[in-house]
Amino acid sequence: MNRMADMRREFKPADYKSSVKPVWCPGCGDHSVLLMFQRALAELALPPEQVAIVSGIGCSSRIPAYTNCYGFHGVHGRSLPLATGLKVARPDLTVIVASGDGDGFSIGGNHFLHACRRNIDVTYIVMDNRIYGMTKGQPSPTTEPDWETDIAPEGTGVTPFHPLVIALASGANFIARGFSGDLAGCTRLIVEAVRWPGFSFVQILSPCVTFRADQQKAWREQVRKAVVPETDDPARAARRLMTDDGFNTGILYRGKREAYRQQPFGDCDPSFLEAEFEV
Amino acid sequence: MITSGEAVSLSIALTGSGGAGVMTAGQLLLEAATRCGLYGLMTRSTGPQIRGGEAAAMVRLSPKVVQSPGDRFDVLLALDFDNVQRFAAELPLDSSGLIIADPAAGDIPAFLRASGARVAQVPMAKLAKSVSGGRSAMIALGVLARLIGLPEQAVSDAVAASIGRRKPEALAASEEALQLGSAHAPDVTIPRLATPASKPQGRWSISGNEATGYGAIRGGVKFVGGYPITPATEILEWMAGALPQCGGALVQAEDELASINMVMGASFGGAPALTATAGPGLSLMIESLGLAVASETPIVVVDVMRSGPSTGIATKSEQSDLNIAVYGLHGDAPHVVTAPLSISDCLLTAQWSVHLAESLQTPVIVLSDQSIGQARAVIDRPKEISFGTRRLTPTEPIDNYARYAATESGVSPMSIPGQRCGQYTADGLTHNARGVPSSQAQDHVEQLHKRQHKLDAFDFSTHWAEIDGQGELALLTWGSSSEPLREAIEIARSQGINVKLIALRLISPPQPALLARALEGVRRVLVIEQSHGAQFWRYLRAYYDLPAEVVSIACPGPLPIRPGEVLAHIQKGASA
Ligand SMILES: Cc1ncc(C[n+]2csc(CCOP(=O)(O)OP(=O)(O)O)c2C)c(N)n1
Numbered sequence: 001m002n003r004m005a006d007m008r009r010e011f012k013p014a015d016y017k018s019s020v021k022p023v024w025c026p027g028c029g030d031h032s033v034l035l036m037f038q039r040a041l042a043e044l045a046l047p048p049e050q051v052a053i054v055s056g057i058g059c060s061s062r063i064p065a066y067t068n069c070y071g072f073h074g075v076h077g078r079s080l081p082l083a084t085g086l087k088v089a090r091p092d093l094t095v096i097v098a099s100g101d102g103d104g105f106s107i108g109g110n111h112f113l114h115a116c117r118r119n120i121d122v123t124y125i126v127m128d129n130r131i132y133g134m135t136k137g138q139p140s141p142t143t144e145p146d147w148e149t150d151i152a153p154e155g156t157g158v159t160p161f162h163p164l165v166i167a168l169a170s171g172a173n174f175i176a177r178g179f180s181g182d183l184a185g186c187t188r189l190i191v192e193a194v195r196w197p198g199f200s201f202v203q204i205l206s207p208c209v210t211f212r213a214d215q216q217k218a219w220r221e222q223v224r225k226a227v228v229p230e231t232d233d234p235a236r237a238a239r240r241l242m243t244d245d246g247f248n249t250g251i252l253y254r255g256k257r258e259a260y261r262q263q264p265f266g267d268c269d270p271s272f273l274e275a276e277f278e279v
Numbered sequence: 280m281i282t283s284g285e286a287v288s289l290s291i292a293l294t295g296s297g298g299a300g301v302m303t304a305g306q307l308l309l310e311a312a313t314r315c316g317l318y319g320l321m322t323r324s325t326g327p328q329i330r331g332g333e334a335a336a337m338v339r340l341s342p343k344v345v346q347s348p349g350d351r352f353d354v355l356l357a358l359d360f361d362n363v364q365r366f367a368a369e370l371p372l373d374s375s376g377l378i379i380a381d382p383a384a385g386d387i388p389a390f391l392r393a394s395g396a397r398v399a400q401v402p403m404a405k406l407a408k409s410v411s412g413g414r415s416a417m418i419a420l421g422v423l424a425r426l427i428g429l430p431e432q433a434v435s436d437a438v439a440a441s442i443g444r445r446k447p448e449a450l451a452a453s454e455e456a457l458q459l460g461s462a463h464a465p466d467v468t469i470p471r472l473a474t475p476a477s478k479p480q481g482r483w484s485i486s487g488n489e490a491t492g493y494g495a496i497r498g499g500v501k502f503v504g505g506y507p508i509t510p511a512t513e514i515l516e517w518m519a520g521a522l523p524q525c526g527g528a529l530v531q532a533e534d535e536l537a538s539i540n541m542v543m544g545a546s547f548g549g550a551p552a553l554t555a556t557a558g559p560g561l562s563l564m565i566e567s568l569g570l571a572v573a574s575e576t577p578i579v580v581v582d583v584m585r586s587g588p589s590t591g592i593a594t595k596s597e598q599s600d601l602n603i604a605v606y607g608l609h610g611d612a613p614h615v616v617t618a619p620l621s622i623s624d625c626l627l628t629a630q631w632s633v634h635l636a637e638s639l640q641t642p643v644i645v646l647s648d649q650s651i652g653q654a655r656a657v658i659d660r661p662k663e664i665s666f667g668t669r670r671l672t673p674t675e676p677i678d679n680y681a682r683y684a685a686t687e688s689g690v691s692p693m694s695i696p697g698q699r700c701g702q703y704t705a706d707g708l709t710h711n712a713r714g715v716p717s718s719q720a721q722d723h724v725e726q727l728h729k730r731q732h733k734l735d736a737f738d739f740s741t742h743w744a745e746i747d748g749q750g751e752l753a754l755l756t757w758g759s760s761s762e763p764l765r766e767a768i769e770i771a772r773s774q775g776i777n778v779k780l781i782a783l784r785l786i787s788p789p790q791p792a793l794l795a796r797a798l799e800g801v802r803r804v805l806v807i808e809q810s811h812g813a814q815f816w817r818y819l820r821a822y823y824d825l826p827a828e829v830v831s832i833a834c835p836g837p838l839p840i841r842p843g844e845v846l847a848h849i850q851k852g853a854s855a
């Protein structure tokens with residue numbers, strides 16, 4: 001397929017959908033996120049074979065197989081390093097990483113810091129439901145301290161993690177928050193995130209209808225479009241986050257850092273390296 | 280007891296406090312000898328300190344290629360005695376040896392005196408002080424070069440090439456110190472090496488870790504993700520310099536969980552990829568190795584083994600990661616484990632391992648170790664080998680693609696992102712032939728079988744082992760233990776004892792038919808390895824039919840297996 005012909009290809013959301021039926025519970029926010037992926041990719045007009053969706057483990061992390069892109073459903077918590085290796089080897093691909101609050105902020109927390117810091121040109125989408133859905137309802141790093149679960153009958157008593165603050169402090173180049181109930185608005189965030197160079201982080205509040213039955217309704221009432229415009233100044237972004245209650249949606253920050261290494265790999269005859277061994 | 284007295288080789292140890300310059304002096308001695316047409320080996324021993332502490336450079340010179348330590352030292356030159364007792368077990372000396380000591384260093388420690396070795400005193404520190412910017416280590420080099428009989432020109436050329444390049448201002452002082460050392464060499468004789476007739480040509484000076492790096496690049500590796508760890512770091516550092524010149528890249532990961540996933544990501548993208556680590560890092564990588572097996576993603580993981588368990592002795596060798604490499608993964612997870620047989624063999628083994636990973640779409644664990652990784656040898660330029668490595672990819676246009684379709688070989692075409700209609704999701708979940716997650720028994724069994732079958736059906740016979748000689752007695756070993764065995768067998772043969780050597784380069788998957796053929800006519804087998812738990816012997820017992828008479832000789836690290844010990848076992852084995 002040559003480039004000219006490729007440019008004439010047109011894409012509809014359905015072109016990014018696979019025939020695999022999602023395992024998600026009816027009403028789970030992740031269904032909407034899948035739809036957003038399809039719409040965003042169609043808007044970006046990316047050939048499905050030029051997109052790779054990489055994930056870890058969790059309900060949210062099941063998303064790659066439901067798309068018609070290349071996918072890698074890895075082990076729990078390690079999607080970002082997988083995506084890093086892929087993007088360094090193949091800068092021509094569009095790499096989107098899908099994760100959950102447990103996968104991305106708990107077991108994979110360290111990789112989150114370093115992916116932000118490295119500023120690799122990938123888009124990191126975390127479907128945050130403030131719970132471990134797949135393992136049937138344990139607290140995650142974003143769960144409220146008084147949320148009662150079997151494993152923490154009186155709540156964890158532990159202050160939740162603020163992923164946007166961490167992303168900003170660690171050097172992410174694009175930071176946004178969306179809500180799975182806002183199909184159009186959140187699709188827009190994904191499009192912008194993919195377009196923006198460097199490491200783009202989008203937290204999507206995506207309710208777990210099974211283990212946090214109250215979430216969907218409550219969040220619909222709580223989320224609001226952020227009134228303050230986005231900024232490229234990390235200090236302003238930090239000040240805004242100080243008063244953020246976790247429900248302001250939209251783009252918070254768009255930085256100007258150059259993305260990590262982008263040269264494509266090449267071929268060569270390595271025998272010139274032998275000179276250093278010759279005596 | 281074999282003696283190197285007939286100057287088959289000459290072993291020299293230089294010891295001193297860390298920072299005293301013994302490593303540089305040892306390296307220069309090896310380089311000077313190389314210029315005179317000798318072959319040689321330099322191994323290093325250091326304590327845990329980052330700076331200071333104790334250091335020993337052990338140099339073995341010979342008119343023939345030598346790739347493992349000898350039985351004893353002909354010369355021990357000590358710049359000081361501060362920490363020398365820590366090397367007691369590593370520096371075998373006997374009455375025909377020579378100790379060169381500095382009177383300023385005080386009394387010679389009892390364990391050294393007890394060896395009965397001759398003693399010569401040279402006031403190295405004092406001589407060094409008489410030269411502005413002079414260093415004792417350079418005086419020592421002058422002394423040793425003179426005793427060995429290396430031409431002064433060769434030594435000063437080596438010094439000029441090394442120090443002149445790095446620190447030109449120190450060159451004059453080094454030259455002066457060398458000459459002073461030479462002039463004050465004690466009037467004693469040490470065994471003479473035969474002077475090689477021909478000038479060295481087409482020789483390489485290379486460490487095992489460099490050879491691994493270069494072998495991997497020859498095999499086509501473009502991407503390395505790695506996290507620093509002794510004794511594997513030099514592979515990463517060497518490749519960090521080399522890869523960008525070859526159109527590839529290295530990324531320093533935040534930990535080993537990241538490095539192995541980075542290499543999987545790169546490989547998924549079509550770039551042959553490798554990571555290098557040691558036992559602690561391999562332990563962290565195990566879960567993701569299972570993912571590489573299940574998703575059939577080719578990767579190479581080099582484990583430069585060190586003494587374990589846990590942090591163990593980071594700077595010293597042991598062959599004790601065989602169990603984790605073979606059995607560490609959960610589930611039924613067939614994969615490949617290889618092991619280089621010597622410093623020079625790191626090149627072939629790394630290159631072959633990339634070929635295996637790419638051809639079989641599976642992870643390959645390469646078990647190198649500190650004793651070969653961090654040692655440097657002068658070798659003949661290795662033969663060029665090409666495996667014509669190519670990953671099997673689907674031919675385009677792709678139609679009705681099934682990534683994990685059962686094929687005759689078990690290897691199915693792996694599409695590369697960008698290939699139209701080749702989209703699939705690589706998955707650690709049990710999946711069907713199309714890669715779609717499945718929890719059905721039939722899919723599970725079919726894919727388990729496919730992954731086992733691709734290894735069973737592959738022909739490993741070209742490089743699975745090195746087999747040498749004939750005899751009713753065979754030594755069976757693996758990896759870096761092979762070299763001292765080879766040397767012992769050569770001596771045994773000169774004494775009229777026929778011994779066969781079987782050194783396995785392929786640990787897993789096991790090759791019972793190939794070994795059975797190699798063992799034809801063998802009555803008695805000595806299984807020799809460097810592990811306390813006899814891991815190799817137990818592994819052989821699980822998968823191979825061995826002759827009735829098998830003796831397990833399992834020596835823990837960190838002390839090297841020496842040819843003399845092996846020879847004693849051979850002599851006992853042959854007469855039994
Ligand atoms: C190494 C490892 N530990 C534990 C698990 C079990 N596990 C599977 S998913 C999960 C949590 C997922 O939570 P999250 O990322 O929030 O995803 P969600 O299901 O909520 O979308 C855990 C602990 C695992 N798969 N692997």
Ligand code: SF4
Pocket residue numbers: 023024025027028029030059060129133134207208209210211
């Ligand atoms: S358990 Fe929760 S997160 Fe998982 S699919 Fe069901 S609703 Fe979604």
Ligand SMILES: [Mg+2]
Pocket residue numbers: 058100101102127128129130131132133140
């Ligand atoms: Mg969750």
